Amino acid sequence: MKKIIYCFSGTGNSLRAAKVIAEVLKDTTIVNVRKDPSGYSAEDADIIGFVCPVYEWDIPGRMKEFISGLSVNPNAYIFMVATYIAVHGKAFETVEDILSxxxxxxxxxxxxxxxxxxxxxxxxxxxxxxxxxxxxxNMLKTAREISEMKFRKYPHMSFITRKLFPKLMVPYLNIEHEYDKGFFTDKRCIGCSTCEKVCPNKNIVIEDGRPKWNHNCNGCNACVVYCPTKAIQFKRPKAYDELGTLMTKLLSLPDKRKRYHNPHINARDLMV
Ligand SMILES: Cc1cc2nc3c(=O)[nH]c(=O)nc-3n(C[C@H](O)[C@H](O)[C@H](O)COP(=O)(O)O)c2cc1C
Known part of the structure; x- marks a missing residue:
């Protein structure tokens, strides 16, 4: 039985979920969506998984491109797991639409x-x-249900989110590719190219020993949080000024933006 999981992950949560599922399913290949989908067909797969975060109430642009370019076996058991914090929006509908x-x-x-x-x-x-x-x-529970090939309907976008989507999210989606405009390195950069290798969008090239971002960003933060010397700094994109300040206040968050990544996932895991 051929089992394959396609995964996009910036800060490791989704890759951790994919790994837990693969471990329970056994003999399962995980493909990072940095790869070219034409080389990773799922035409003969029996179980196909898509695991990614929710971005701007949808799935990351790179994930959409990848699934669109992928050949799948329509009779396979196909699952999707999205990691998120509060609003999944139309993430599942997007994947269902592409698959259909x-x-x-x-x-x-x-x-x-x-x-x-x-x-x-x-x-x-x-x-x-x-x-x-x-x-x-929750990852383990999900993995067990998938290994039992359970059926579970995909959650739709709520009425309110659907109404708010064009006003609240489309502006962010329009500038998403430019999130990297505020990224730069300080003197701690050692030119190790970890940032280039963990980027799911292949958006970074190393020039003169330093990363150069090419404005094909999804804002996943992988380069920032996996930099071994914390040399990558960022200016908050303008569009995030209001949202960032509001959330920091509402949730009483510390103003210092700590660099979180999933503790089970290291940079090497993302480089495959
Ligand atoms: C650019 C960006 C946009 C996000 N948008 C949403 C969102 O619309 N809804 C939500 O619930 N979480 C959102 N999140 C939070 C992520 O979905 C969450 O942190 C996820 O677990 C990250 O997965 P990863 O660690 O595999 O990259 C967003 C995160 C980023 C970086």
Whole structure:
């Protein structure tokens, strides 16, 4: 039986979920969506998984591109797991819509709440101590249900989110590729190219021993949080000024934006 999981992950939560599922399913390949989908067909796969975060009430642009370019077996058991913090929006509908153009459909879907890690906008929350045990528990529960090939309907976008989407999210989606405009390195940069290798969008090249961002960003934060010397700094994109300040105030978050990544996932895991 061929089992394959396609994964996008910036700060490791989704890759951790993919790994827990793969461990329970056994003999399962995890493909990072940095790869070219034409080389990773799922035409002969029996179990196909898509695991990624929710970004701007949808899935990351790179994940959309990847699934659109992928050949799948329409009769396979297909699952989707999205990691998120509060609003999954149309993430599952997007994947179902892309799959339906290929005659395929989601058999099982689940959203798993995780530590939110959009450090360019606001500090990570809720506290890791509280969330990590819950995340692990939910990932394992999800993995077991998938290994039993259970069916679970995909959650739709709520009425309110659908109404608010164009006003609240589309402005962010329009500038998403430019999130990297505020990224730069300080003197701690050792030119190790970790940032280049962990970027799921292949958005970074190393020039003269320093990273150069090419404005094809999804804002995943992988380069920032996995930099071994914490040399990558960032200016908050303008669009995030209001949101970031509001969330920091509302949730009484510390103003210092700590660099969270999932403790089970290291930079090497993301480089495959
Ligand atoms: C650019 C960006 C946009 C995000 N948008 C949402 C969102 O719309 N809804 C939500 O609940 N969480 C949102 N999050 C939080 C992530 O979905 C969450 O932190 C996820 O677990 C990250 O997965 P990863 O560690 O695999 O990258 C966003 C995070 C980032 C970086």
């Amino acid at each position: 153009t290929k005659g395929a459909h989601l058999s099982y879907s689940r959203a798993i709440r995780c530590v939110a890690s959009q450090c360019i906008a606001y500090p990570p929350f809720p506290p890791e101590k509280l969330m990590l045990p819950l995340m692990e528990k």
